[in-house]
Amino acid sequence: DTAALKRLSGAHHWHPFTDHQELAALGGPRIITHADGVWLTDSTGARILDAMAGLWCVNVGYGRRELADAAYQQLTDLSFYHGFFKTTTEPTVRLAAKLAELTPPGLSRAFFANSGSEANDTIVRMARHYWALKGKPEKRVFIGREHGYHGTTMAATSLNGMKVMHEQGGLPLPGFAHVMAPYPFEAQGQMSAEAFGRLAARAVEEKILAIGPENVAAFIGEPVQGAGGVIIPPDSYWPEINRICREHDILLIADEVICGFGRLGHWFGSQRYGIRPDFMTLAKGITSGYVPLSAVMVGDRVAETLIHEGGEFYHGFTYSGHPVACAVALANLEVIEREGLVDRARTEIGPYLREKLEEVLDGHPIVGEIRAEGMIGAIEIVKDRRTRERFAGGGKVGLMARDHCFNNNLIMRGIRDSLVFAPALSMTKEEADEAARLARLALDLTAKDLGVL
Numbered sequence: 001d002t003a004a005l006k007r008l009s010g011a012h013h014w015h016p017f018t019d020h021q022e023l024a025a026l027g028g029p030r031i032i033t034h035a036d037g038v039w040l041t042d043s044t045g046a047r048i049l050d051a052m053a054g055l056w057c058v059n060v061g062y063g064r065r066e067l068a069d070a071a072y073q074q075l076t077d078l079s080f081y082h083g084f085f086k087t088t089t090e091p092t093v094r095l096a097a098k099l100a101e102l103t104p105p106g107l108s109r110a111f112f113a114n115s116g117s118e119a120n121d122t123i124v125r126m127a128r129h130y131w132a133l134k135g136k137p138e139k140r141v142f143i144g145r146e147h148g149y150h151g152t153t154m155a156a157t158s159l160n161g162m163k164v165m166h167e168q169g170g171l172p173l174p175g176f177a178h179v180m181a182p183y184p185f186e187a188q189g190q191m192s193a194e195a196f197g198r199l200a201a202r203a204v205e206e207k208i209l210a211i212g213p214e215n216v217a218a219f220i221g222e223p224v225q226g227a228g229g230v231i232i233p234p235d236s237y238w239p240e241i242n243r244i245c246r247e248h249d250i251l252l253i254a255d256e257v258i259c260g261f262g263r264l265g266h267w268f269g270s271q272r273y274g275i276r277p278d279f280m281t282l283a284k285g286i287t288s289g290y291v292p293l294s295a296v297m298v299g300d301r302v303a304e305t306l307i308h309e310g311g312e313f314y315h316g317f318t319y320s321g322h323p324v325a326c327a328v329a330l331a332n333l334e335v336i337e338r339e340g341l342v343d344r345a346r347t348e349i350g351p352y353l354r355e356k357l358e359e360v361l362d363g364h365p366i367v368g369e370i371r372a373e374g375m376i377g378a379i380e381i382v383k384d385r386r387t388r389e390r391f392a393g394g395g396k397v398g399l400m401a402r403d404h405c406f407n408n409n410l411i412m413r414g415i416r417d418s419l420v421f422a423p424a425l426s427m428t429k430e431e432a433d434e435a436a437r438l439a440r441l442a443l444d445l446t447a448k449d450l451g452v453l
């Protein structure tokens with residue numbers, strides 16, 4: 001029963017990214033028992049509208065029978081085999097070929113791992129190995145961005161631009177640098193978004209020149225920064241990054257863990273922004289979160305060198321290319337294609353959700369901006385809509401709004417002073433209406449707490 005599970009959880013389960021004192025004060029975790037479409041059910045029978053697709057991953061929605069069937073069939077036929085002994089399995093090969101077909105030209109090979117973090121760690125090793133093979137072993141530094149999120153392993157945390165994560169564990173590792181994010185809202189209206197995008201790109205070039213291009217291995221960025229607060233770059237940003245990386249001979253990594261598989265209304269964020277990456281990191285939406293799987297798409301330039309000049313690359317995970325995960329991924333991609341979910345996110349449900357939020361939040365005293373791209377977006381919470389002045393207290397109001405959402409059976413996420421959303425691409429218009437209505441309620445309650453309403 002619920003009380004017993006909460007007691008066991010309190011005694012034995014260490015939650016990811018959780019303050020356990022706060023969790024205990026709440027009386028323990030909410031226990032989720034079922035899910036269908038965008039709806040979760042908890043152990044008390046309450047239904048919760050999940051406007052975060054779990055953790056930005058359940059792109060096709062919960063409860064898809066064909067994904068479960070694909071897993072069952074594969075578990076029955078061949079529950080496990082691997083690629084270490086010059087062996088492979090059919091779903092692994094088919095998925096690699098499918099990813100090569102879907103991703104932009106020039107990314108022909110997939111290396112599989114289990115999580116976005118592992119995939120990014122893999123890229124760090126591959127990129128350094130590549131430069132060593134090219135006779136430039138000193139090209140070792142990775143440049144990431146403030147508010148960037150790339151995972152929780154040692155190298156991925158080092159790529160992150162989050163100070164709180166660096167403070168725990170003595171990170172970043174040597175050889176990781178960071179630059180500003182293309183976050184025009186922070187310019188407080190003092191320059192146009194496009195000018196801000198150019199400024200943020202210039203900061204990348206200045207950092208490369210300060211470190212010395214001969215020392216820089218790669219630049220990493222999420223097409224739209226997700227966990228850092230859904231930071232949508234101005235269109236001026238990525239073309240400049242392409243140019244800078246090309247001119248200074250720096251590898252470009254597009255971390256598409258959130259943006260991939262239709263989230264931005266394109267198969268990949270790189271297509272939305274015209275990014276020309278040497279590596280692409282994929283996870284989350286690759287299986288819609290039904291089972292763990294990630295992939296590194298390796299650009300031909302790097303792949304040719306590593307394969308033809310590198311001999312054995314001493315890297316791989318027991319579950320690299322797990323057949324069950326790959327079978328589920330193939331079934332998931334079939335659903336996305338058959339239902340046209342990528343176009344739906346761009347032309348139909350994405351714009352609808354955004355317009356609904358704009359409608360219900362029109363003139364709301366604490367809403368400074370609503371921004372969205374496809375099926376991901378953010379609502380910026382401010383004290384003064386005109387000047388965009390923030391509330392005092394250093395970025396805590398997003399969490400207040402998140403709690404009001406949660407208490408009213410809507411899941412959105414609080415990041416600093418914003419409330420962010422990334423629902424399943426299969427969300428219906430009625431569900432978008434309901435999400436907007438509940439978001440309004442949560443923001444009204446937040447405004448009351450802050451003494452504004």
Ligand code: PLP
Nearest residue numbers: 115116117149150151255257258
């Ligand atoms: N990269 C991005 C852009 C992410 O958003 C995440 C997770 O949220 C990761 C990497 C890490 O993925 P994982 O949690 O599967 O290790």
